[in-house]
Amino acid sequence: MTLVRLIGVGKVYRSLKGSDYVAVEDFNLDIAAGEFFCLLGTSGCGKTTVLNMTAGFEPATSGRVEIAGRVIDRPGADRGVVFQGDDSLYPWLTALGNVEFGLRMRGLPRQKRLQRAQRYLDLVGLNGQEHKHPPELSGGMKQRIQIARVLANEPQMLLMDEPFAALDAHTRAAMQSELAKIWRATRKTVLFITHDIDEAIMLATRIGVMHAGPASKLKGIVEVALSDVERDRTHDRFVAVYRQVHAMIRDEVAIAMRRT
C-alpha cells in the first residue's frame, strides 16, 4: 500500500534579484507503508527540499505531495521529523520533557504521556538520562532524544534529514545499527535523507539516487534486498549493492564538483 506519493513535484526559489533557482523539478516517487526509503544525493541536490515539502515546511511550487491520499499543505503530527542538528530540541526542558512535548501539545493526560515518553526513552537507550537537559548530553544522545520524541508521538511516518551527519564516525555507526534495530521493531515508514552510500545500504529497503542539482529529479531506484547479516560493509552482497549505487551516483558527484 502506497503511503506517500510525490507527483510531479517542483520547487522554485524566487530570489530578490529576480533570478529564480529551480531546486527540484518533476520529482515523482511512491513510498509504501512500512518501507525504509533512503534518498541519496550529492550536497545541493535538493534532497532536503524534498523532505521539507513532505514535512509541509515549504509548499511545492508545482505538483503535489500526498500522504494516505491527502494533499500535504502544512506540518502535521502524522509526519515526525528528525533534524540534522540539535537546534530543534528544547534546552529548557529535560530529555523526558522533550520526548513528551508532542503528547502534551496534543492533550494526552500526564500519567499516560509520561509513561509513553519513558517507554521510548528506554527504546533509544536513554534510561537514566531522562532528567538531564539537552546541553548536558552528547551529540549522539541528543539525536536519540530527537528519535524518541518523534516515535513517542506515534506518527504515520518518520522523516529524517541526515540525522547522523554531524556525529563522529563511531557514534554514527552505533546510531545506524540502533536505528536499524528500532525500525525492525516498529516497522515505521521512513524517508531518510543522506549523502552517505554506506549509511543508505545499512538502513534502506530501497535507495533513490538523485541527479545533481539544480532542477534535480530522481535518477533511479535501487532495491536493497539484504538480510541483517548481509548489512555489513565487508559482506560480498553489501559490496555488490555498493557498486551498483556508486555507479549511479559517481557521475552526479563529478557534476556537483564542477558546479561548486
Place this chain on the structure above:
Amino acid sequence: MHRSLGKLVGYIIGFGSLFAIWHVASVYLLNSILFPPPARVIAKAIELAREGTLWENASVSLQRIALGFFFGSLIGIPIGMAIGSFAIVRRILEPYTEFLRFIPATALITVAVIWFGIGEGSKVFLIIYTTVFIVIINTAAGVSAVAPNKIRAARSLGASRAQVFWYVALPATVPFILTGMRLAMGNSFVTIIAAELVAANVGLGKMIWDARLYMLVDQIFVALLVLGLLGFTADRLFRLAIYAFAGRFSPVT
C-alpha cells in the same frame, strides 16, 4: 561547595581591595575633607540610618525604580514579542522604537515634571520610559533568534500556532527578556538619580543635592555607597533568575 567558596573569597578580595584603595587614596594621597575615607562614610551611613532619613530616601528611590521597572517590562515584553513575531508589527512600531530610544530619559525630565508634577508620577514615568525600549529591543531580538527548527519541530509534533508561541517562542526568548531587563535596571538607576537631582522632595538623588547645598560631602558619599550596593544586589538577583531559568545555555554570562 569548593566553587562557591572560591567565589566568596573572590568577592571578599574584590570588595576588600576596593575599600582599601579608597581608604589609601582618601587618607594618604588626597587627605582632604572633600574625599572622606570609607570608615567615616560608613559611620555617617549608620548615623543617617538611625535617624531614618537614609532608609526613607533609599526606599523611595527603590520603590520608584521597582514600579517603573515593573510596568516598563510589563509593557515592553508583549510589544517586543509582537515585533519579533510579526513583520507587519515591526514595520509599524519601528519608527517609534528607533526614534524614541535615542531620546534619553534624562532629556525628558523637565517635560515629565511639567506633565506629571514633582512627585511620584514623573519619576515612575521616566523609569518606565527608560526601561521599555531596552526590553522591547532585546525581546524582539530574542524572538527572531529562535531557531526555525524549534518551531518546525513543534509544528510537526502537533502543536498549534498558539502553542508554538506559548511553549516554544516564549520560553526560548526568556533569557533575552531577562538580559534586556537587566540592562534596563542599570539605566533605571541612572535615570532616577538624574530625575531626583533635578526635581524631587525625597530620594537618594535629592539627598545628594541637599548635601551639596550644605557641603555635607560625607552624606553624598553615603548616597553613592548605597546606590552601588543596591545596584549590585539588584543585578545579582537578576543573574540568579537568569541562571535559575536558563542555566548553561543562557546568552548571558
